[in-house]
Amino acid sequence: MGLVRLEDLPPLPEAPGVYLWKRGEEVLYVGKAKNLRARVRSYFHAEGKARRIAEEATGLDFIATRDEVEALLLEANLIKAHRPPYNVLLKDDKHYPFLKLTQEPFPTLLVVRRVEEDGAKYYGPFPEAGALRRIKTLIDRLFPLRKNSGYPMKKRRYPCLNYSMGRCLAPCVGKADPEAYQEVVRQVEAVLEGKVDGLLAELEGKMREAARRLEFERAAEIRDQMEALRAFFSTDQQAFDPEMGDLDFLGMARSGALAVVQLYQVRSGRILGRISRVVEKEEATDEEILWAFLRDHYLEASPLPPLVLLPFPLEDLEGLRELLRRRAGHKVELRVPQRGEKARLLELAERNARLALETELKARERRGDHPGLKALQDLLGLSARPFRLEGYDVSHLQGEARVFSVAVLEGGRPKKAEYRRMRLKAGNDDYAAMEEGVYRRFTGSLREMPLPDLLLIDGGLGQVRAAQRALERAGLKIPLVGLAKGEEVLITPEGRELRLPLTHPALRLLIHLRDEAHQNGLRYHQKKRTEEALKVLSGIPGIGEKRRRLLLERYGGLRALKEAPLEELARLPGMSLKAAQALKEALAGEEPT
Structure with a gap:
């Protein structure tokens, strides 16, 4: 082939x-x-x-x-x-916006979603559309670039309202001096490139010069412009470390086929924002995913910083380094820091990437599209992606009161209204208890519940084969798999063991289901322990309702109460030495004196 x-x-x-x-x-x-x-x-x-x-x-x-x-x-x-199937394709259902400073005698500033080879200057991508709108509004208010004459510029008979407001030099009607207009363009470029400190120093010089020439109205305009710039850049961006300068740093988190890569932009020591991409590719390595992100991002991003911090080393970066150098006009270093402040930046990025990954997983669960479902289909060779999963657990209370508990996930989400418990007749034989529970689930009072697409058995090969026998007795063929405690190994009825990393989405989903089934049974035993303890405590002189509640909240059950020291019991709020002695004598099997 x-x-x-x-x-x-x-x-x-x-x-x-x-x-x-x-x-x-x-x-x-x-x-x-x-x-x-x-x-x-x-x-x-x-x-x-x-x-x-x-x-x-x-x-x-x-x-x-x-x-x-x-x-x-x-x-x-x-x-x-x-869009080849074997390449890493970044999820890009929303294109981050850019600001485009057009290439023409009198440029204008536009919001665009695509970078084109048209000679214009592009700034971005902007992680948040809100931040872009705020900086665009600031520039429109403070710098008199043309706004309403189209792109390319069209001639008009009369200037627009922006000219009357002092927010446009009106080149569309021939009123703009080309040199003065280019000076405005240069100032806008300084703002978009994050060179605000230099621009503020320049504006302060012009303000003082205007005041020296007694042009107080012009000096006041420059002062207001400076104050607006300072206010914007002190509140709109998160201050970090001014000495850190300009850099990008990246973080990555992964769970099975699903990965999140995030890039943070720091300019003049301020965090401008975060670019986030989601990748879903089971066979792709972490290196392939990170490389695809770097390639796609830096082919469009502008302006470029002199330093990019990577979460782990990559091979064959020479071509990317040279591309970045040509695009930036200066050397761009790609580095993996090992210690210090820059290493802590990577920890911040990784932590937030993990939070974003958890958010994505939960969102897919809400949509019934948990990645673990598709992973289970591929892993177990199922004919279709499972939707309804049932987890079974057998538990007991000190060797007695064996309980079979059922937990249900649909689309990866718990369906707690359909959690069930049943008392078992089997004695101390764990395998017989599992077989009884599974058989009764499909032939007894629970048989009206929807049939699951996959069963999870809490236990090893013995429990799995016991569940398989119960299904055969019930005349059903439902795929099932076991999850052995401790090692978290998947076990098939044929005895095959599947060892997966703990980050694998299929294993994460099954562990969640197993824990839900276990907790469902545990709640029953907690209820039984509480009932037994209340029955015993209610017959002890000096132990009323308030003291019974206090003792159970503190110790949980009779065994812990029996092992507690007498002095400790006596010191509890509301207790006394006499009541503590009566309690200990009753629990020891002696009649209280």
Whole structure:
């Protein structure tokens, strides 16, 4: 199947470029390489995803480029055009906005969602549309760029209201001096690039010069402009560390196929905001996900900082470094800090990425789209993605009062209205107890409940096979899996053991279901312990309702009360030595004196 021999490959140069694995006309994967020949040939000696791509493909195309930077740009464009199934595709259902300063004799400032190769200057992306609107409003109010004459600029017969308000120099009617207009453009660029301190110093000089020439009205206008800039940049952005300057830092969190990557922008020591992307790709490595984020973000972001802090090292960054240098006009360092303030920044980013990941998981649970459901389908080879999961647990109270508890998840969310418990007749045989509970679930009073798509058995292979026998007796075929305590290993009825990382979405979901079933049974035993304790305590002289409540809240049950020291009981609020002695004698089986 596919290209299985090196001889099937087209002649490949030992040069940088981009290669496209194809199945018929479909593009399966797009990659870049410093050496096309060596990179493509490595697929036939690799394992995992690379080998699968080569075996599934029926053809290969390639495009040689002049250098790695050109290969990187071409790779990004081809991935966006073809969206290959084996490439990491960032979830981008909302494009972060940019501010665009147009390229024309009298530029204007626009809000756009796409970066184009049109010679204009782009600033962003802005993580929050609200922040963009605020800074756009500030610039429109303080700097008299043209606003209502279209793009490209159209001639008008009369100036608009902005000219009368002093917020536009009216180049559309020929009133603007080109040099004065370019000075305004330069000031706007300084604001958008975060060079506010330098701009404030420049404006202060102009204010003093205007006052020296007795142009007090002009001096007051500049003063108001400075105050507005100071107020905006002191409140709209989160102050961090002015000595830190300009940098970006990234954090990443992952649970199985789902990953969140976040980038924080720091300019002049202020955190401007956060860019967040969600990726869902089971077979992709963390390195592939981070690389895809860096490539897609820095092909558009502007202006670029001199330093980018990465959460872990990446290989083959030379092409990206050179691309960033060309776009920024200065060297851009990519670094993984190990200690100090910059390392703490990465901890902050990782912590918030984990919170964002948890939020995404909970949102999917609410939609009935928990990633663990699809992971379970793939892991257990189910014909369809399970929706309703039932977890079963057998528990007992000191070897007696065996209880079979049922917990239910639908779409990954607990359905507590359908949690159930039943007293079992089986004695001390755990396997017989599980078989009895499962059989009665589908043949007794609970048989009217909807059939589950998957059963989770709390226990090892013995409990799983006992549940399997119960299903056969009930005439049902329902997939089931066990979850062994301690090691958190999945066990199939055939005896196969599946060991997954604790971050795997399927394991996380099953642990949640197992814990729900266990807690459901535990609540029953807590109720029984409380009833037993109240029955015993109610017959002890000097132990009234208030003292009974106090003792149970403090110790939980009779065993803990029996083991508690006499002096400790006597010191409890509302207790006395006499009452404590009566309690200890009663619990020891002696009649109180």
